[in-house]
Amino acid sequence: MLEVKNLSVNYRGVNALINVSFCLASGLLVGVIGPNGAGKSTMIKAMLGLIPTASGIVKFRGQMLKQQRRYCAYVPQRSQIDWDYPATVWTVVMMARTIHTGWFRSTSRQSEEIVADALRRVGMWELRHRQIGELSGGQQQRVFLARALAQEAEMFFFDEPLAGIDKKTEAIIFDIFSQLKAEGKILLVSSHEWGKSLHHYDRLLLLNQKLIAHGFPEDVMTIENIQHAYGQGLKSQLLHEPGEAMYFC
Numbered sequence: 001m002l003e004v005k006n007l008s009v010n011y012r013g014v015n016a017l018i019n020v021s022f023c024l025a026s027g028l029l030v031g032v033i034g035p036n037g038a039g040k041s042t043m044i045k046a047m048l049g050l051i052p053t054a055s056g057i058v059k060f061r062g063q064m065l066k067q068q069r070r071y072c073a074y075v076p077q078r079s080q081i082d083w084d085y086p087a088t089v090w091t092v093v094m095m096a097r098t099i100h101t102g103w104f105r106s107t108s109r110q111s112e113e114i115v116a117d118a119l120r121r122v123g124m125w126e127l128r129h130r131q132i133g134e135l136s137g138g139q140q141q142r143v144f145l146a147r148a149l150a151q152e153a154e155m156f157f158f159d160e161p162l163a164g165i166d167k168k169t170e171a172i173i174f175d176i177f178s179q180l181k182a183e184g185k186i187l188l189v190s191s192h193e194w195g196k197s198l199h200h201y202d203r204l205l206l207l208n209q210k211l212i213a214h215g216f217p218e219d220v221m222t223i224e225n226i227q228h229a230y231g232q233g234l235k236s237q238l239l240h241e242p243g244e245a246m247y248f249c
């Protein structure tokens with residue numbers, strides 16, 4: 001069980017996240033959605049203890065989450081990663097194993113097998129010797145997914161993993177999300193797009209500074225909630241998009 005209570009973040013006196021509270025059981029794929037600047041990245045970073053919080057506690061299995069970071073795999077937005085850093089695909093994924101072996105110990109055979117398996121699962125084994133800067137956006141996202149897998153975490157935090165990726169990568173990502181869910185992991189996935197991929201999620205957290213709604217997608221994606229999060233303009237636009245109407249009650 002993951003519990004978030006009254007989580008708030010201020011950036012230089014400006015509220016980015018206000019009293020967010022929710023609980024999540026294991027084995028769920030959870031979408032964190034909301035408009036640009038809603039505080040999705042801020043919430044993920046605050047949960048992980050990567051930024052200072054104004055208030056709140058985050059617990060996993062009854063203990064503070066930030067003291068259990070080895071159980072958390074975090075994939076930041078692609079724009080936050082230095083893709084010019086000279087590292088191969090293999091090296092980046094192997095970095096996940098240092099959490100288990102420490103920086104100064106040589107990698108074990110077991111770690112190499114785990115990294116190889118992760119690279120095969122995301123279809124990046126053939127490109128393992130490539131520099132990360134030479135990959136497409138979708139391939140780069142798969143490398144970081146492999147790194148998260150190699151960490152053998154209990155909880156996974158993905159910040160905008162679907163932004164600017166190809167269909168093949170999207171299919172691989174959701175396939176692996178399903179496998180992780182079946183293994184009882186908790187997955188939090190932020191996205192500011194909420195088209196056809198929403199049906200993949202077991203629960204949604206709809207955010208705009210505050211948590212506007214959370215629960216089953218069909219309960220969260222009501223016209224009232226969407227208007228509340230995104231403002232009036234979006235309503236009329238979406239009512240004319242039949243593919244999206246399934247989420248309106």
Ligand SMILES: Nc1ncnc2c1ncn2[C@@H]1O[C@H](COP(=O)(O)OP(=O)(O)OP(=O)(O)O)[C@@H](O)[C@H]1O
Pocket residue numbers: 011012016034035036037038039040041042043191192
């Ligand atoms: N380091 C920072 N210093 C000051 N303000 C920040 C900082 N990081 C984020 N903000 C502000 O906090 C608010 C929430 O930003 P955040 O990046 O968490 O939103 P988001 O929902 O992830 O947006 P996006 O979908 O665009 O990534 C925004 O108004 C943003 O400008």
